[in-house]
Amino acid sequence: MTRRQTLFRMLAIQRVLVKYSLDDIIKETHLLRPLRFLFYLVPRRRDRSAPLGERIRLALEELGPIFVKFGQAISTRRDLLPTDIADELAKLQDAVPPFPATEAIAIIDGAYGEPVAEVFERFDREPLAAASIAQVHTAKLKDGPEVVVKVLRPGVQEQIERDLSVLRMLAGLADRYWQHGKRLRPLEVVEEYAHTIIDELDLMREAANAAQLKRNFHGSDMLYAPDIFWDYCRPEVLVQERIYGTPISDMETLRQSGTDFQVLAENGVDIFFTQVFRHNFFHADMHPGNIFVITTDPQRPKYAAVDFGIVGTLSPEDQRYLAENFLAFFDRDYHRIAKLHLDSGWVPEGTRVDQLETAIRTVCEPIFNKPLAEISFAQLLMRLFRVAQRFDVEIQPQMILLHKTLFNIEGLGRQLYPQLDLWKTAHPVLKRWMDEQVGPSAILKDFRENLPQLRDALRELPVIIQRLGDQAAEGRIKMNVQSTELTRMREQFVQQQRQRFWLTAAATGVVAGTLVILFADFPVVGYSLAALGVAAGIAARPRASG
Numbered sequence: 442m443t444r445r446q447t448l449f450r451m452l453a454i455q456r457v458l459v460k461y462s463l464d465d466i467i468k469e470t471h472l473l474r475p476l477r478f479l480f481y482l483v484p485r486r487r488d489r490s491a492p493l494g495e496r497i498r499l500a501l502e503e504l505g506p507i508f509v510k511f512g513q514a515i516s517t518r519r520d521l522l523p524t525d526i527a528d529e530l531a532k533l534q535d536a537v538p539p540f541p542a543t544e545a546i547a548i549i550d551g552a553y554g555e556p557v558a559e560v561f562e563r564f565d566r567e568p569l570a571a572a573s574i575a576q577v578h579t580a581k582l583k584d585g586p587e588v589v590v591k592v593l594r595p596g597v598q599e600q601i602e603r604d605l606s607v608l609r610m611l612a613g614l615a616d617r618y619w620q621h622g623k624r625l626r627p628l629e630v631v632e633e634y635a636h637t638i639i640d641e642l643d644l645m646r647e648a649a650n651a652a653q654l655k656r657n658f659h660g661s662d663m664l665y666a667p668d669i670f671w672d673y674c675r676p677e678v679l680v681q682e683r684i685y686g687t688p689i690s691d692m693e694t695l696r697q698s699g700t701d702f703q704v705l706a707e708n709g710v711d712i713f714f715t716q717v718f719r720h721n722f723f724h725a726d727m728h729p730g731n732i733f734v735i736t737t738d739p740q741r742p743k744y745a746a747v748d749f750g751i752v753g754t755l756s757p758e759d760q761r762y763l764a765e766n767f768l769a770f771f772d773r774d775y776h777r778i779a780k781l782h783l784d785s786g787w788v789p790e791g792t793r794v795d796q797l798e799t800a801i802r803t804v805c806e807p808i809f810n811k812p813l814a815e816i817s818f819a820q821l822l823m824r825l826f827r828v829a830q831r832f833d834v835e836i837q838p839q840m841i842l843l844h845k846t847l848f849n850i851e852g853l854g855r856q857l858y859p860q861l862d863l864w865k866t867a868h869p870v871l872k873r874w875m876d877e878q879v880g881p882s883a884i885l886k887d888f889r890e891n892l893p894q895l896r897d898a899l900r901e902l903p904v905i906i907q908r909l910g911d912q913a914a915e916g917r918i919k920m921n922v923q924s925t926e927l928t929r930m931r932e933q934f935v936q937q938q939r940q941r942f943w944l945t946a947a948a949t950g951v952v953a954g955t956l957v958i959l960f961a962d963f964p965v966v967g968y969s970l971a972a973l974g975v976a977a978g979i980a981a982r983p984r985a986s987g
Contacts, residue, residue, distance in 0.1 A: 512533040
């Protein structure tokens with residue numbers, strides 16, 4: 442997309458905002474503020490008498506997928522929005538205007554190379570749900586089960602790439618001219634988001650995500666993921682098991698069925714932290730339109746998830762850092778939080794730990810021991826943002842999906858069970874994960890994983906030593922300088938290198954042998970390794986000089 446086309450798209454965005462009388466947003470858009478009077482000439486401008494929430498929803502729908510997803514994300518935060526606006530934005534979760542069934546059928550025909558009637562015993566033309574990226578139809582496989590068929594919207598990739606160009610231009614301007622641009626790293630944030638949403642356009646990738654999540658929660662009584670019918674999946678078409686459950690937004694039906702909302706809310710927190718830390722693979726689009734509840738046993742309700750287009754993972758370093766921050770937060774160890782920020786490089790060198798610690802304590806301490814209903818997260822977020830500004834905390838683009846998902850999970854928890862103690866529920870999951878990472882079982886696991894390399898190294902060791910000895914005996918390892926002092930230095934260096942090698946081998950053998958003896962079921966191997974370590978230690982003793 443050229444710069445000229447990007448500018449025209451920015452003008453089109455302004456035009457839609459004026460069309461729906463969202464003048465206040467235009468007044469806050471500084472980049473094109475001098476031209477805003479032109480957009481008041483736009484014909485068919487809507488009357489302000491229409492509810493604000495409806496106007497915002499219609500504007501987001503007209504602007505396209507990226508804007509719809511923004512509306513979906515904030516629709517879960519009823520604590521931050523007026524009720525009427527939240528109700529309207531909730532319609533974006535699964536009630537986006539559908540595209541014609543004839544277009545959906547044409548896409549499916551093209552994907553399979555044969556008519557829909559030859560593939561499905563029944564295909565329902567009326568969409569079950571429509572969203573920003575795709576829409577879903579119900580169907581039945583020939584001699585098979587009931588399924589849902591997900592079809593990409595026509596032209597959706599072009600729309601998304603067009604709006605990503607706009608976001609990149611705005612991010613570039615922010616990075617160059619905004620006082621907080623370097624700290625908030627807008628260009629990296631946009632690229633991270635672009636990578637995520639482009640991946641969402643490949644339905645084969647979504648099918649693979651669903652299959653992975655299903656394996657991760659196999660046998661779980663908390664979360665169910667649908668089966669994928671791989672023979673019918675294509676990049677633009679996905680076929681999966683049809684889920685029968687109550688939408689999580691249908692609170693009245695859940696109440697009538699006797700659902701235990703406390704269990705449901707606590708399980709939601711447990712599922713989130715399990716996905717992030719134990720599995721390192723989390724569903725990152727957890728708005729209410731993608732979550733159902735199976736109430737076969739109302740006292741033990743079970744989540745059923747759909748729409749796996751956006752998933753997230755973290756590096757081991759980010760996982761560890763995040764877990765330590767959460768645990769320090771739950772333990773009210775604000776000094777540890779401040780130190781972690783400094784050690785990770787998220788705050789500039791020279792930042793005083795005690796000052797950062799005091800600032801974090803001031804923001805976080807008031808919210809402990811309070812249920813969600815009594816916590817003003819809007820105020821908390823604003824205060825944390827001011828702390829970040831004061832200490833130049835850098836935004837970490839790789840954490841964007843995680844923050845978005847936690848944002849959604851907390852919003853759902855507020856709706857389901859406002860008395861939920863988020864900290865009490867999450868703490869055991871994190872503590873168990875940290876114990877698995879640094880405890881004896883983790884050490885033994887690492888040793889078992891590295892045992893083949895250690896075995897190969899020990900097997901090659903005699904050969905390497907023999908080769909070095911032969912080369913030394915044949916005079917192939919020599920120095921050109923014949924100075925007596927240099928010769929003596931060379932001999933000392935070689936001896937130190939030899940001693941260091943044997944000491945390393947000794948330590949490895951003793952430690953590995955001890956671990957095997959203590960934690961494994963083959964003590965003979967452990968004693969053998971320990972004996973080799975002792976022998977290496979004897980070999981490491983300095984030799985008497987001649």
